[in-house]
Amino acid sequence: MRGRTARREIAGAVRLLPAMTSASVSVPAVQPRRRGDTGRSFGWLMIAPCLAMLAANSIFPLIYAVTVAFESYQVLIPVPHRFIGLRNFERIFSDPLFWSSLGVTAWFIAGVVLLQFPVGFGLALLLNRLRRYQEMLATLLLIPTIISTSVAAFQWVQLFNYQFGPINYLLGLLHLPQPTWTADPALALPCLIFVDLWQWTPFMTLLMFAGLRSLPSSIIDAARVDGSTAWQVVWRIYLPLLRPVIGIALILRILMAFKLFDIIYVLTSGGPGTVTENLAFFTYVQGFRYFNMGYAAALSLLQLIAVAVLAKLLIRLTRRASAATAKE
Amino acid sequence: MKRSGLTLSDLLTYAALALALVVFLSPVLWMLITAVKPPHEWLTTPPILIPSELHWANFTDALVTWGGAKGLEDSLIVASLSTLLSLLLGVPAAYALGRFNTGGENLSFTVLSILFMPPVAVAIPMYLFWSALRLLDSYTALILQYTVFNLPFIAWVLKSFFEDIPRGMEESALVNGATRWRAFWQIAVPLARPAVLAVAVLAFIFSWNEFFFALILTRANVTTLPFILPVLMEGHNILWGDIAALATLAALPVVILAFALQRYLVRGLSFGTVR
Numbered sequence: 001m002r003g004r005t006a007r008r009e010i011a012g013a014v015r016l017l018p019a020m021t022s023a024s025v026s027v028p029a030v031q032p033r034r035r036g037d038t039g040r041s042f043g044w045l046m047i048a049p050c051l052a053m054l055a056a057n058s059i060f061p062l063i064y065a066v067t068v069a070f071e072s073y074q075v076l077i078p079v080p081h082r083f084i085g086l087r088n089f090e091r092i093f094s095d096p097l098f099w100s101s102l103g104v105t106a107w108f109i110a111g112v113v114l115l116q117f118p119v120g121f122g123l124a125l126l127l128n129r130l131r132r133y134q135e136m137l138a139t140l141l142l143i144p145t146i147i148s149t150s151v152a153a154f155q156w157v158q159l160f161n162y163q164f165g166p167i168n169y170l171l172g173l174l175h176l177p178q179p180t181w182t183a184d185p186a187l188a189l190p191c192l193i194f195v196d197l198w199q200w201t202p203f204m205t206l207l208m209f210a211g212l213r214s215l216p217s218s219i220i221d222a223a224r225v226d227g228s229t230a231w232q233v234v235w236r237i238y239l240p241l242l243r244p245v246i247g248i249a250l251i252l253r254i255l256m257a258f259k260l261f262d263i264i265y266v267l268t269s270g271g272p273g274t275v276t277e278n279l280a281f282f283t284y285v286q287g288f289r290y291f292n293m294g295y296a297a298a299l300s301l302l303q304l305i306a307v308a309v310l311a312k313l314l315i316r317l318t319r320r321a322s323a324a325t326a327k328e
Numbered sequence: 329m330k331r332s333g334l335t336l337s338d339l340l341t342y343a344a345l346a347l348a349l350v351v352f353l354s355p356v357l358w359m360l361i362t363a364v365k366p367p368h369e370w371l372t373t374p375p376i377l378i379p380s381e382l383h384w385a386n387f388t389d390a391l392v393t394w395g396g397a398k399g400l401e402d403s404l405i406v407a408s409l410s411t412l413l414s415l416l417l418g419v420p421a422a423y424a425l426g427r428f429n430t431g432g433e434n435l436s437f438t439v440l441s442i443l444f445m446p447p448v449a450v451a452i453p454m455y456l457f458w459s460a461l462r463l464l465d466s467y468t469a470l471i472l473q474y475t476v477f478n479l480p481f482i483a484w485v486l487k488s489f490f491e492d493i494p495r496g497m498e499e500s501a502l503v504n505g506a507t508r509w510r511a512f513w514q515i516a517v518p519l520a521r522p523a524v525l526a527v528a529v530l531a532f533i534f535s536w537n538e539f540f541f542a543l544i545l546t547r548a549n550v551t552t553l554p555f556i557l558p559v560l561m562e563g564h565n566i567l568w569g570d571i572a573a574l575a576t577l578a579a580l581p582v583v584i585l586a587f588a589l590q591r592y593l594v595r596g597l598s599f600g601t602v603r
Contacts, residue, residue, distance in 0.1 A: 039427075039428045039508070040428060040430070042424075042428065042508045042509075043424035043427070043428030043429075043430035044424070044430055044431075046420035046421060046423055046424040046430070046512070047420065047421040047424035047425065047430050047431070047435075049416075049417045049420070049421075050417040050418060050420070050421035050479055050483060051421070053417055053472075053475065053476065053479060054439070054442055054476060054479060054480070057450075057454070057457075057472070057473070057476040058442050058445065058450070058476070060453055060454075060457055061445075061449070061450035061453035061454060061457075064452070064453035064456070065449065065450075065453065123345075123348055126341050126344055126345050126348075127345070129337075129338075129341045130341070130345070135590050135591075136590075137345065137349070138590075139586055139587055139590050139593065140349065140353065141348065141349065141352050141353075142586060142593065143352070143353065143356055143579075143583055143586075144352055144355070144356070145597075146533060146537075146582050146583065146586050147356075147537070147578075147579040147582055147583070148536070148537035148538075148539065148553070148554040148557075148578055148579070148582070149537070149539055149554070150537075150539050150553070150554035150555075150557040150558055150575070150578070151359075151554070151557065151575045151578050151579045152355070153557075153558065153561075154359065154557055154561060154571060154572070154575045155355035155356065155358060155359045155575070156355060157561055158355075158358060158359065158362065158568065158572075159355055159358060163371075163373075164371040164372065164373060164375060165375070166358065166375045169373065169374055169375050198351070198352065198355070201352075202352060203597065206593065206597065207597075230337075255444045258446065259444070259445075259446035259447065259448065259449075261446075261447065261448055261540055262539045262540060265539075265540075265543070265558070266539075266558045266561070280446055280447075280448040280449075281448075283448045283449065284448050284451070287448075287451065287452045288451070288452075288544075293452060296452060297452065299449075300446075300448070300449035300450070300452070301449075303446045303448070303449045304445065304446070304449050307441065307444050307445060307446060307449075308441050310444070311437070311440055311441040311444050312437065312441075314440075315433070315436070315437055315440065319433075
């Protein structure tokens with residue numbers, strides 16, 4: 001009997017999903033009331049300086065990428081650049097270094113989805129159980145996220161140090177092998193993925209925690225009273241209700257992981273060899289080390305398109321959450 | 329549901345959170361310890377956990393010998409001026425997007441995608457752009473470049489705040505003959521003040537921390553802290569204590585600001601998508 005009630009409660013909670021999500025993620029769908037043309041022109045007036053600033057700095061790179069991407073243009077070779085059609089793109093898709101850099105990018109994204117999300121969500125559940133000091137703890141955990149990557153990199157250079165680092169010292173105490181970490185071709189990429197995990201999991205935790213706190217406690221209490229286990233509460237209530245927040249958090253982090261550069265530059269510089277070169281770093285190497293401007297521009301163009309698609313997806317998710325609100 | 333005393337699951341929760349704190353904060357702690365170690369304790373086996381003395385000279389070395397003072401100054405100039413400019417342009421833009429839905433969904437989308445532009449993908453054209461204006465290695469280039477990345481952030485996050493402020497007060501002000509500018513400046517902005525403060529601090533943190541464009545656009549005139557740290561870390565004789573001191577100085581303002589701002593972190597950091 002109790003079990004059945006619990007199930008009904010959970011089913012009810014799931015049906016309430018659109019209502020709940022409005023508390024956590026929402027963009028009011030209320031259209032601004034039309035006040036004649038005054039509001040319109042005033043709006044454009046207010047946004048014009050901002051747009052002018054953005055245009056100067058984004059349209060120019062875009063035009064550059066679109067034109068140079070179809071040219072043969074190498075700074076070091078004193079030959080005027082010329083239009084070569086899709087040749088740069090053909091070269092990209094037959095370049096093994098492009099594919100391996102794409103693979104590295106994919107690994108970082110996999111790290112976000114498979115490690116950062118579960119760990120971040122788990123930590124948020126734990127934080128949510130605390131009765132006091134929740135915010136203080138969340139902010140303390142957030143320190144790796146908010147400090148500069150240069151500072152974070154210094155900390156990990158110290159910890160990963162082969163000879164004097166505390167990690168290898170502890171491994172030595174346990175008579176375990178002491179690897180060279182970021183200098184080891186097999187471990188360099190896992191090390192970087194771990195540092196990214198360390199830097200950004202707290203961010204995941206913060207977003208998930210905010211989502212959890214926005215859920216009304218009555219539903220969870222009802223489910224508990226009716227005998228659902230903690231596991232059931234997580235799977236049948238938290239996860240479905242938090243779906244919009246989870247979606248937004250994942251896309252935000254995937255967008256960031258996609259353009260990841262700093263930590264690679266300061267910790268491994270793409271090495272050893274090219275094992276930690278992701279797409280962003282590969283583009284940097286082509287443009288700023290080999291000065292293959294046409295090739296780098298073609299690579300840039302591909303990334304701009306990929307990011308635009310992802311950002312569109314993010315907006316659609318946000319809007320869907322708001323559509324759920326509007327139905328209420 | 330009332331529970332009395334500590335249950336086993338409570339203990340497990342505390343233990344897991346304590347472990348998380350250790351994992352996430354021990355690298356930070358190790359940096360702080362190194363920052364006050366005397367030179368002969370920087371590299372030892374076994375590593376020294378508690379320094380024999382508090383060697384504050386690391387900080388003066390970092391500031392005086394390794395350009396830390398100039399770094400702090402440059403970081404402060406670039407971060408604060410860029411934040412100021414971003415607010416001047418971004419707050420009115422956010423108001424337009426949030427109140428009048430100026431340009432509709434498409435404009436909002438364009439602004440947001442600029443936020444996520446991979447820096448590498450725009451680095452070469454921006455380098456050529458600033459170079460053509462003879463502004464490489466100048467405060468101006470870095471300030472304007474950071475403003476380009478701060479603006480979409482501020483516009484997007486504040487847009488959601490302005491949407492949430494009831495429009496009744498502004499409307500009655502308009503009915504009573506106030507200009508739209510006064511409705512914005514004297515009603516909407518004061519109501520959004522906590523949010524404006526929050527995005528200002530986050531924009532400041534972004535500009536304070538930024539590494540990539542500092543690497544591309546500057547050389548010797550403008551040397552922000554995130555730019556000099558990796559330079560000092562190159563080579564064989566790394567001065568661990570001095571760099572740790574400098575890294576601590578680079579991290580300190582950001583951490584203080586984050587604690588001062590706890591309440592707004594979520595909404596700001598999630599770009600206004602999680603409220």
